[in-house]
Amino acid sequence: MALRDTAIIGYAETKIFDKTDRDVFELGADILDSLLDRTGIEKGEIDGLLLSSSMTGAGNPFWSQTTADQLGLELDFCQTVDLGGCSPVGCVARAAAAIDAGYCTTAFLLFADAQASENRMTARGFGQEWNAPYGLIGPPAAFGLLSRRYEHQYGLDYRMLGKLAVAQREHALLNDNACEKLRKKISIDDYLNSRMIADPIRLLDCVMVCDGASGLLVTSTARAKAKGLSRFVVPIGYGERTNYREAENIVDITESGHSAAGQRAFATSGLKPSDIASFHPYDDFIIAIMLQLEMLGFCKHGQGPAFIRENDFLFSGNLPLNTGGGQISAGQPGLAGGGVNLVEAVRQLFGEGGHRQVKNTDNALVTGIGWIPYGRNWGTSVVMILTPDA
Amino acid sequence: MATPINDTLDVTREPPRPSSFSRPFWEATREKKLLLQYCKRTGQYQFFPRPTSLFTGRRELEWREVSGHGKIFTYTVAHRGPGHFHGHEPYLIATVTLDEGVNVIANLVHCDLDQVKIGMPVKPFWLKLANGTHLLMFEPAPAKP
Numbered sequence: 001m002a003l004r005d006t007a008i009i010g011y012a013e014t015k016i017f018d019k020t021d022r023d024v025f026e027l028g029a030d031i032l033d034s035l036l037d038r039t040g041i042e043k044g045e046i047d048g049l050l051l052s053s054s055m056t057g058a059g060n061p062f063w064s065q066t067t068a069d070q071l072g073l074e075l076d077f078c079q080t081v082d083l084g085g086c087s088p089v090g091c092v093a094r095a096a097a098a099i100d101a102g103y104c105t106t107a108f109l110l111f112a113d114a115q116a117s118e119n120r121m122t123a124r125g126f127g128q129e130w131n132a133p134y135g136l137i138g139p140p141a142a143f144g145l146l147s148r149r150y151e152h153q154y155g156l157d158y159r160m161l162g163k164l165a166v167a168q169r170e171h172a173l174l175n176d177n178a179c180e181k182l183r184k185k186i187s188i189d190d191y192l193n194s195r196m197i198a199d200p201i202r203l204l205d206c207v208m209v210c211d212g213a214s215g216l217l218v219t220s221t222a223r224a225k226a227k228g229l230s231r232f233v234v235p236i237g238y239g240e241r242t243n244y245r246e247a248e249n250i251v252d253i254t255e256s257g258h259s260a261a262g263q264r265a266f267a268t269s270g271l272k273p274s275d276i277a278s279f280h281p282y283d284d285f286i287i288a289i290m291l292q293l294e295m296l297g298f299c300k301h302g303q304g305p306a307f308i309r310e311n312d313f314l315f316s317g318n319l320p321l322n323t324g325g326g327q328i329s330a331g332q333p334g335l336a337g338g339g340v341n342l343v344e345a346v347r348q349l350f351g352e353g354g355h356r357q358v359k360n361t362d363n364a365l366v367t368g369i370g371w372i373p374y375g376r377n378w379g380t381s382v383v384m385i386l387t388p389d390a
Numbered sequence: 391m392a393t394p395i396n397d398t399l400d401v402t403r404e405p406p407r408p409s410s411f412s413r414p415f416w417e418a419t420r421e422k423k424l425l426l427q428y429c430k431r432t433g434q435y436q437f438f439p440r441p442t443s444l445f446t447g448r449r450e451l452e453w454r455e456v457s458g459h460g461k462i463f464t465y466t467v468a469h470r471g472p473g474h475f476h477g478h479e480p481y482l483i484a485t486v487t488l489d490e491g492v493n494v495i496a497n498l499v500h501c502d503l504d505q506v507k508i509g510m511p512v513k514p515f516w517l518k519l520a521n522g523t524h525l526l527m528f529e530p531a532p533a534k535p
Contacts, residue, residue, distance in 0.1 A: 126438055128406055128407065129406040129407070129408070129409070129412060129438070130406075130438045130495065131495065132404075132406070132472075133403050133404075133406055133525050134483055134495065134496055134497050134525075134527075135398060135401065135468055135471045135472060135473075135474075135475035135478075135481060135483070135497070136468075136472075136483060136495070137468060137470055137471065137472050138472075140470075141466055141468060141483055144466030144467070144468075144483075145464045145465065145466050145483070145485055145495075146464070147466075148464045148465055148466060148508070149463070149464035149508070152464065152508045195469065196467070196469040196480075197469055197470050198466045198467070198468050198469065198470070198483075199466060199467035199468075199469060199480070200466075201466070246444065247444050247445050249434065249435070249436060249437075249444075249491050249492045249493065250463075250487060250491060250492075250493055253464070374438055374495065375485055375493045375494075375495055
């Protein structure tokens with residue numbers, strides 16, 4: 001089975017900056033250098049490159065080739081994965097498939113973006129015609145619409161969203177790579193009193209766009225063992241869904257494709273939600289974490305606030321949540337943002353969480369959210385379950 | 391005291407650039423007419439305009455004029471507007487379920503914050519744009535008997 005034959009043999013990340021004067025290629029070079037250093041793999045062994053798309057690189061349709069050239073890589077497999085915040089987790093799945101198919105043996109997965117300092121995106125889609133004339137502030141407005149609807153359908157105790165925000169912030173305080181601007185303790189009242197952006201979305205619901213990079217080195221478990229690598233992380237379940245219920249006009253916007261992606265990931269892994277040892281969901285807005293708890297089956301739809309009340313999401317708690325702070329408290333390095341929680345999950349399974357190491361490293365669940373479509377919640381949902389050295 | 395809310399009617403709006411397949415929609419707005427795409431095979435409307443039927447992938451679509459009456463599906467109050475909207479906050483953005491069964495996102499005008507609620511009936515309000523087309527917005531409508 002292809003996925004389980006895949007080994008993540010190394011991870012790396014830069015510190016996240018609210019703005020950097022370093023070129024995005026230099027951020028990538030840092031990640032490559034760090035991965036080679038910690039795995040002992042030689043550059044010449046890398047024959048696959050998978051990139052998350054990048055706002056900085058958005059104007060260049062030759063992004064993966066250009067990056068490979070900047071980093072001096074000769075490759076048998078080279079591609080950019082453009083699933084927004086799902087790209088990094090999607091890269092792991094695609095690397096596994098490429099390795100299984102024999103297209104490459106050792107893949108470098110690079111998630112690098114300097115969106116805060118150099119954003120070259122022009123989104124050609126429905127936006128200029130159907131959103132911009134109404135002053136929609138992009139994702140915050142979409143999540144404002146979503147949150148109001150959730151409140152209408154189920155009721156919403158915003159203090160419970162505040163509890164998630166506080167837990168993630170506590171983790172950022174323990175993460176030296178988190179953006180310094182965000183490493184300030186907050187309380188639930190701070191969350192509730194933060195200014196409205198798109199009511200009911202508050203400032204402390206939102207991610208801050210930053211610059212930064214992370215990456216993974218991926219090969220087959222057989223090759224990892226042959227190399228004498230003593231520790232690696234194995235993906236055992238994956239699910240992906242784009243445009244959930246696309247061919248329906250009126251959808252429940254509090255439901256997402258994570259229900260479908262999650263079912264597949266759990267089925268392939270043989271695990272169930274109560275087996276999950278640590279939870280690393282994509283967090284562009286706090287309420288997205290709660291919706292994913294519901295969609296993945298940690299609790300019933302509409303029961304998110306009660307579930308949050310009953311559980312402890314600190315790294316020391318019963319369901320550790322985004323133990324590096326998540327993107328909301330560590331910073332979102334543009335479209336590389338999906339790598340923040342992915343790399344943290346891998347770090348935890350390597351047992352290298354330091355002051356924020358989780359106790360139970362049996363597995364970790366990582367997700368992605370990609371793109372905001374018209375009048376729905378999000379475009380792509382991915383779910384991946386990882387285990388140490390299976 | 392009612393919370394002040396901005397109708398954003400004096401915000402400078404660039405007329406949208408229609409695509410090859412949305413042009414009939416924008417042309418009809420010159421006469422304040424709302425056209426929706428209608429899929430003949432499945433008997434369903436769709437919005438926003440697309441180059442093909444969402445339901446069948448086939449191109450047997452026609453344009454049908456509709457009333458634009460509907461109900462608030464959800465809404466948000468924008469407190470930070472982009473571009474020309476900056477300085478005009480707070481203003482209302484609503485998703486409206488039209489009677490024909492599609493959701494449309496637009497500004498909600500002539501409506502107090504204390505008044506807006508999910509399920510509230512609305513009707514079209516047309517804002518004139520510089521090129522003679524109109525932008526579809528919504529305003530409260532008397533409840534149907």
